[in-house]
Amino acid sequence: MAEDDTSLSEFMDLDLDSRTCNGVKQERQLSASQRRCYSLCRRKSFAAFVASKRDSRQEEGNPSWCCCGQIFKEHSDIHKHVARTHDPEIQQLAQDAYQCLLKQLEEEPETQQPNECETEPVDISAWIPDTSRISEEQLQKGPGKVLLYYQYCQLKDPHVICAWQKALCEKLHLTGKVRVATEGINGTVGGSNMATDVYIDAMRSHPLFKMEKEDFKTSDGGAECFKDLRVGVYKEIVPMGMDPDVLSYRLAGVHLEPEEFHKEVEALLTKPDENSDTILLDCRNFYESKIGQFTQCLAPSIRKFSYFPDYVDQNLDLFRDKKVLMYCTGGIRCERGSAYLRSKDVCKEVFQLKGGIHKYLERFPEGFYRGKLFVFDERYAIASNKDVISDCRYCGSPWDRYQLCSTRFCCQLVLSCPGCRQDGHTACCPACQTKGQAQSQASPSAPHHKEECECTDGRPRIPQDA
Ligand SMILES: [Zn+2]
Ligand SMILES: [Zn+2]
Ligand SMILES: [Zn+2]
Ligand SMILES: [Zn+2]
Structure with missing residues (x-):
């Protein structure tokens, strides 16, 4: 994650x-x-x-x-x-x-099976911090954090970095996921405050990464937010399905600091007519933007980031001669997402929110981003303001806590409020609820059902709307 x-x-x-x-x-x-x-x-x-x-x-x-x-x-x-x-x-x-x-x-x-770090004898010890003065207690107990970071940079030997990361995280009892590629590194790790601090120092002292403290987004959490530690070498540090050699992060749009981005959004909202040449684009997945987004954004109905290029291709006219303000959770998707958009050569300008919603919310907890921030760990979402912008699937009352559909083999998330759950609405849609009931009556050896319901029918892989 x-x-x-x-x-x-x-x-x-x-x-x-x-x-x-x-x-x-x-x-x-x-x-x-x-x-x-x-x-x-x-x-x-x-x-x-x-x-x-x-x-x-x-x-x-x-x-x-x-x-x-x-x-x-x-x-x-x-x-x-x-x-x-x-x-x-x-x-x-x-x-x-x-x-x-x-x-x-x-x-x-x-498509990008991680290559587990081989145990080749590479000397990584130089980059492992000395933690002899820190007790195991401090590394494992007490309040903790989840760190989110990425760095695009040329890594000649990602396997060495991978081995180092694995050793480092294990030593610090961190959990989470770290993706390493020739184009850089992307990680979300959880652990105690002490352990995450040591991790940040270790990352910052590695000469290849040149990272600043501000490059790490932090939120309350800890090792318990992930079930294990996964470190691997991949083709891309965020799965978009585009070869980094073909589409480089170097093509990315201009970064805007949260303050600058805030001003741009403010201008868009206060003078909507004069700014009709501006598009605020959320490049996350539909279930993320559903529970939290910037006011008046365009939120594509995509299920995975790897559909983003298709979305752009199918909606080029929308972006023609426009100034595009892009944002995502922590900024990483915008790096290559904006690069892809720019490669189409239709926009007037492409800007991206530096540090993503994470950094924006640190600066403007009551700003133009309303609702929750979806996160890919066991917390599901983090809140900075009290707005609930989504509704219960069944009764339409405000509700933004996701749960997994109760029907076997269905992997859809559903927003069903406590009242509706009480009434038995625990599936992603009525069709799936019926299927679930049929399943529970059938013998356990009944053939597996395919995941098909109103939700999957209603969301074509490549979105037609926009
Ligand atoms: Zn309800
Ligand atoms: Zn009970
Ligand atoms: Zn379902
Ligand atoms: Zn469904």
Whole structure:
């Protein structure tokens, strides 16, 4: 989940306890890594189930849960209740999550399979910081952070960088994902405040990267935000499906600091007529812009960043002679996204928000970006203002907390409010809900259903609208 790894399977990152692997019989047939994955799915489903019972009317910091008509004030009490009473549901959820994960792996093989760092004898020790004066306690415990960063730069030997990153993150007990390519590095890592500070120092002292402290976007979190650590060598540091040798980040649009970007948006909003030559373009995926976006932006209906080039190709006239202001989560997608747009040679100018929404919100928490910021880890979203800009799929009341569709093999996210969940609307759409009910009545050996519902029908791979 280095920024925007864009596939929902990443986002879901599921987990479970091997006990419930559709009975013990099947469990024995699983390999150790499958078991780990399944166990992860179960823990995840359990946590999600408990979270769904949280009473949202309660004040932050004083949580309570409501389940089966009872109120639970203690975390441990709701946990006990769910474990005792809802095991079959958890089992089902876990099973679904696991199947979903497997299916995604089968269906969308990363065209860019990461090459796990080989254990070639390369000397990386020089770039590993001395942490002998820091206790393990400080590295692993206490409040933490999630760091998001990227740096485009020419890396001759990404495998050496990969090995170094792996050793560094392991030493600091960081989790998350780091993508290394010949075009640079992109990472999202979580850990304790001490560990992330040491990581930033180590990155900054490496001569290849020339990074500043401001190049790291930070938010509250920690190692618990990711299920593991994944470091690999890829073709691109953000998957757009364009060879970096063909489309270089060097073609990127002009960077605007948050203050400059803010002024541009302000101008666009206060004098809409005079600025009709300006387009504010959100280059993230539809489910990200749905729960948070800049006022009056153009938000393409794309499911993955690798569809962005197609989107641009199909909508060139929209951008003709326009000044385009682009933004994304942390800025990385805009680098090559703007490069792609510029390569079409239709826009008057292309600008990009430096540091993305992350940096903008640090400077303007109550600015022109409204709603939540979707993040690709277990936090799902981070909030800087209280606006809820999206609605419940079923009743239309304001709601912006995503959950996974309850139907097995479906990997769609759904916004269904607590009331509608109570009424049984837990699938991504009515069609999928019906399918889910049919599945639960059928025998477990019933053939797998393909993920097809109103949601997938309604979102062609290449968007026609704009
Ligand atoms: Zn209950
Ligand atoms: Zn609702
Ligand atoms: Zn569904
Ligand atoms: Zn659906």
